Amino acid sequence: MNPAADRAALAAMLERLLPCVEVPYHLMWIDRIDALKRERGAVIMAHSYQSPEIFHGVADITGDSLALAQAAADCDADLIVMCGVHFMAESAKILAPHKTVLLPDLEAGCSLAASITAADVRALRAAHPGVPVVSYANTSADVKAESDACCTSANAVQVVEAMGSDKVIFLPDRYLGRWVASQTEVELVLWHGTCEVHETFTAQQVRHTREQFDALVVAHPECAPEVLAEADFVGSTTAMGRWLARERPQRVAMVTECSMADNLRDQFPQVEFIKPCNLCPHMKRITLPAIHAALRDLRHEVVIDAGVIGRARAALERMLAVGRREAA
Known part of the structure; x- marks a missing residue:
């Protein structure tokens, strides 16, 4: 390994991806974070929607929300910094309950996760007795705990069909739900949530x-x-x-x-x-200084009730089991 060469390569990459005047500022924080990360024995995970200085600069593991949660369970580190939004940090904690999961900014939320509560899921179950519930990964731990299975946008169709039911309650994104409905003969009961991005x-x-x-x-x-x-x-x-x-x-x-x-x-x-794109205001609350502060002070630890973890984990595990069957 050649740290000087690696840093030069990172600087060159960031200058291709970001305004060049920002790069020296980012490199200063990256150096500070790398030092603290080694001292703490931490692993930093970043979602694909994180800015390049985080995604390429400090993250050890990158990917979508499910990949990050699985990586949290599989990695050797006992300290994880989740550079994503709150439900992602919760998912990591659910699959790795014995590890410490930090979220650099507790205000990094999600319009989809905020659109539905556990009480809403119970009301849907009462209105549709016996109909299984599939919840998108973009939901709180409490909502996952009320669900039969979770899904991502990549495996939603497969999870819905694996429920073995002619009708499935699918929540909370109505647009994702309508797209899934167009790909399957299963009747879907949809919620009214949307992604603000x-x-x-x-x-x-x-x-x-x-x-x-x-x-x-x-x-x-x-x-x-x-x-x-x-x-x-x-x-x-x-x-x-x-x-x-x-x-x-x-x-x-x-x-x-x-x-x-x-x-x-x-x-x-x-x-x-x-780039006909929109920025996620919640993802952008995660910054290099916030990551540094989380590592320095071990702050914003994600804590979930053990009972909620157990039930939410069962919903996530059912999704993972579908993936294993598909791969077999």
Whole structure:
């Protein structure tokens, strides 16, 4: 290993992905965080929507919300700093209850997770007796604990069909739910939640992007149906990366959170990324100074009631079991 060469390579990467005037400031914080991380024996995890200085600069493990939660359970470290939003830190704690999980900013929430409560799930069950509940990963631990299974946007169809029921309560994202309903014969009872990032995209924006830039369009299924109808590909954050690796388009517009494209640009330098994107205000509450403070003070530990952990873990494990059957 050559630390000087590694730091130079990181600086060069960040200068490609960020305004160059910001890079020295970020490098100062990255050095401080790396030192504290070694001292604490911590692992830093970052979601794909984190800014490049976090995603590439300090994260040891990156990925979507499920991949990060699984990594929390599998990694050797007893201290985890989750660079994501609150439900992601909760999911990591659920799958690794014996570990300390820190969230750099407790205000890093999620409009989807905030759209439904455990009491709402119980009311849905009462209104639809015997109908299983599948909850999207973008939900609180309390909601997961009231669910039969969890899912991600990548495996939602498979999890819904694995319930073995003609009808499934699917929550909380109504747009993701409508997309899943179009892919299966299972009848879905939907909730009214939406993602504040993805719900603001419009079909007109997509058409303008394609016409103006001659770009292929990929969209996240949390977008409205009329947006998805205009897209060349619809898929999860992980599926988008696989699509890029397979198709290698000359020009692509990613209809999702802005930092997703920023972080993929280094992996696909031959692709021109057009950015009809929106920033997640909650993801952007996670900053390098906040990560440093979390490590320094061991602050904002995620604590969940043991009973909630047990029931929520069962819902997550049922989803993981579906994945294992699909892979077999």
